[in-house]
Amino acid sequence: MRFGLVAQDVGVALRDAGRSVTSWCRRHTIGGDGAVAAVRRGLRQGESGTLSREQELELIDVLRGVHPDEFGLDEELWTRQSLTTLIQRRFDLAMDAGTVGAYLRAWGLGPREPRERACGLCVGAVERWVRLEYPAITRAAQEHLAEVYWIGRVRLRGTMPAADVISAVSSRGRVRFMITTPTVDPPLPRDFVLRLSGAEERTAHLIVDGSWPKNEWPRRLPRRIVLHPLPSCGRPVAAA
Template sequence: MGVALRDARRSVTSWCRRHTIGGDGAVAAARRGQRPGEPGTLSREEELELIDVLRGTYPDTFGLTDELWTRQSLAALVQRRFDRPLDATDLGAYLRAWGVGPREPRERACGLCVDAVERWVRVDYPAISRAAQEHGAEIYWIGRIRLRGTMPAADVISAVSARGRVRFMITTPSVDPPLPRDFLLRLSGEEGDPVHVIVDGSWPRGEWPRRLPARITLHPLPSCGRLTPP
């Protein structure tokens, strides 16, 4: 492959990864135009404080039972820290603003990869679904979103099951951060439940952890970073 073509492919890959990582996350208070003290809301300052508290931590850090952050554990932390109840609707608004929640496969692809993802859904995904059923495994879709409006910057790593269950964590981004091994182990749970994890273009294969337990199976969603060179 010539130098010009290789450089062009590298530029396309870089653009696609920025598109995937830099998507929808935003501080919810700014997006919703909330006023401090409204029922079921946090002020912008409280939300930023919450994000900092969540950064790099898991629920068990605070004596909560979930392996990864969920709506329930997030509600418990908000109640404990701010003495304010947030119901499922309120929490859902924050998580959607942060980029956490179900997304269609095509929404996880950059504009150049949509056709490949749609073919993958028709051809490859049914086999993954059958394998998960045979193993009694849960299917999760995992991705990363850059959360705008925070200082320092924050990435939201989330896994959404085929049944809509949400698990997430917040990290401080670094240069080309790998897919977190600990996140995958916690996704499987203390009981070691089998999981099939579909990884979007946030992480190319070279950034996947090696020698994972057999109960964790990773599947790449097509992305420009994984296209086979001619």
């Protein structure tokens, strides 16, 4: 009887530990890569050709939950080009593409190595995945003339309410993104995934990092959209 109680206690402890690892992994993935107050990244706010802090916060609020086509812009998701146009219209500010790119980098967007998308516990698994499985994804994309995107989520610091930036970075380094107000365990937005395929309904291979377990992925997607999980220590627990 005593052995049974001990075994039960150990089982509970292991389960709780697994949940803690999962939670830590996901916090690492989404927690704190981005920041408002881009002056920390070399942008001097208020100077000619830059946004003030108030303008930056206003811009983030304007972007929440809306897409470029709602402003009459010919883009499915926000890019450096469409954001440059919106800044020009809203603030009468002609900002060069390099400066807009610096804001996106300050927000935590831009190309990252696969290992940078993993917590410390997942790095080895991600490196093996890149070596053994990623080449097959790129070959399939080439055969279907498809684009490969790396999808992740960043929590912006310095906004009220908080803001999440969901981004897709193509294998060519092009960034597409949307900004949302975070909720408890938000799923990977179906609208975001569909918009990556574009009005032309292009085939797309999407590599999803540990920001979302598979049970938070959209279901019944068109066959032209293929989702691939990046290894994460949180995934086995979420699937159990």
